[in-house]
Amino acid sequence: MRLRHAMVCSSNNNRSMEAHLILKNHGLDVSSYGTGAHVKLPGPSLREPNVYDFGTPYRVMYDELRRKDPDLYSRNGILPMLKRNLAIKPAPQRWQDNAKDGYFHLVFSFEERVFDMIIEDLQNRDQSLMRAVLVVNMDVKDNHEEAAVGAKLALDFCKEIEAVECWEDSIDDIVTAFEKQHKRKLIYNISFY
Template sequence: MKFRYAMVCSSNQNRSMEAHSLLKRQGFEVCSYGTGSHVKLPGPSLREPNIYDFGTPYKQMFDDLRRKDPELYKRNGILPMLKRNSGVKLAPQRWQDNAVDGFFDIVFTFEEKVFDMVIEDLHNRDHILMKSVLIINLEVKDNHEEAAVGARLALDLCLEIEAADSWEESIDDILTAFEKQNRRKLLYSISFY
C-alpha cells in the first residue's frame, strides 16, 4: 500500500475504529481519531453518557462499563466495540493533537461536521511541507451496523484510489463512479501539510 490513511469521527470511537480495524486487517497504514473534547459513550440514558478523556485505554473503559452494568453495555454493543477497539490500539486519540503522527495522504470523515472540523484544523496549521492531503466525507449513521457498512465502503474507495496511477488526476472520476455505484454522496476537499 502506498498511502497513509486517517479515519476520523466525532467522539464515540465507533465509525472511525470500525474502518481502522478493517483497513488494518487488509494491510493498510491507517490511524483513527476523534474530534470531540472527550470520548463520549452511551450511558443508561441520553442525559447520562459515559465520558472519558482521550488517551484513556479502551481496556479501562471496558472494565469501567462492565463494572457499572454489564448487561446494558453488552446489549447496546458498547462492550464488544471497546473489545474490538482495544485489539486495534491502546487508547483513543484526538485529531487536533495528532501532530506527532506526522501527515496523512487521505483522511476519511464519517459526518459533515467532522469533515468541516478537519478542514478547519488543517487550514489553521502551518503548511511547512506543502504536501497535499485528500479529505473525504462518507456520511455514515452512528450505529454498529452502519459503521460496518461504512468501513467496507471506505475500504472499497481506498482500493480504488490505490489502484489509480495518480489520485490527483483521477479523483473526480473515482468519486463520481463510487457515488453512482453505491448511491452515496461524498464531500471532498484537498488541503496541505
C-alpha cells in the same frame, strides 16, 4: 500509490474504529482519531453519557462499564465495541493532537460536522510540507451495522485511490464512479500539510 490513512469520527469511536480494523486487516497503514473535546459513550440515558479524556485506555473504559452495568453495556453494544477497540490500539486519540504522527494522504470522516472540523484544523496548521491530503466525507449512521457498511465502502474507496498513479488528476472521476456504484454521496476537499 501506497496510502497512509486516518479515520475520524466524533461520537464514540464506533465508525472510525470499524474502518480502522477493516483497512488494517487489508494491509493498509491506518490510524484513527476522534475530533471532540472528550470521548463520549452512551450511558443509562441520553443525559448521562460516559465521558472520558482522550488517551484513557480502552481497557479502563471496558472494565469500568462492565462494573457499572454489564447487561446494559453488553446489550447496547458498547462492551463488544470496546473489546474490538482494545485489539486495535490501546486508547483513543484526538485528531487535533496528531501533528507528531506525520502526514496522511487520505483522511476519511463519517459525518459532515467532523469533515468541517478536519478542514478547519488543516487550514490552521503550518503547511510547510506542501504535501496534498485528500479529505473525504461519507455520512454513515452511528450504529454497529452501518459502521460495518461504511468501513467496507471506505476500503473500496481506498482501493480506487491506490489503483491510480496520481489521485490528484483522477479524483473527480473516482468520486463520480464511486457515488454511482455505491449510491452514496461523498464530499471532498484537497488540503495541504
